[in-house]
Amino acid sequence: MTEAELYTVYKGVYVPTHLHPAESLKFYEEFSFRPDDxxxxxxxxxxxxxxxELVPLIMSGVPWLEVHRAYILNLEERPSPRMFATHFHYNMMPTSFFKVKPKAKVLYVMRNPKDVFTSSFHxxxxxxxxxxxxxxxxxxxxFLEGKGVDGLYPLKC
Incomplete structure (x- = not known):
């Protein structure tokens, strides 16, 4: 199958339509962050x-903010501190992420691009x-042109 058949372009980046249907992206856009997220x-x-697994040894069930089932999990009702995961880039974050004061804590993980390429290929x-x-x-x-899912590999934060 082709990119056009399997992917949606969201803010300039291919995302798998199967994981990110329109209703999940709408939920993601409207999601409200808290300072202790x-x-x-x-x-x-x-x-x-x-x-x-490392970060939340006490917390469990870390949901993906942008995938299709996130909007049915009542994430807004979870007690603080909440923890989420995303593959979306900084410029793809919902508006509320930039408005919450103080900012939510972000753990940004990078891996050697050669390892990412090999793992992604398989x-x-x-x-x-x-x-x-x-x-x-x-x-x-x-991969080098950013034409796969999740766009160009970020070489800097």
Whole structure:
């Protein structure tokens, strides 16, 4: 399948339509952050799950803010401090993220881009909701040009 068949362009970045239908992106846009919220921000395949396990040894059930089931989990009603995860870039954050004072705490995780590329290449090969990666060379060009899911790999914070 092609990018047009599997992805939605959200704020200039491909996101899998299967995980991010219109209602979940609407929920994400309207989500209200609190000053004591904790947001784990990672590029895919950069240690997200690892961070979700390390940080919240006492907390459980860390939801993804932008995926299709987030809007049915009553996240607004969760007691503080809340913890969420996202792969969305800084410029994709909802308006409330920039308005909450003091700012919510952000844990930004980066991983060696070579490792991210290798992990992504294999993940694309097995995930049914992603375009098949093609050869490593083809996938490398897409990865370096930011034409895959989640856009260009961030080389700086």
């Amino acid at each position: 904790i947001i784990i921000v990672t590029y895919p395949k950069s240690g997200t799950t690892w961070m979700q 993940y694309y090969g097995m995930a049914s909701y992603l375009v098949k990666p093609g050869s490593q060379t083809e996938f490398l060009h897409k």
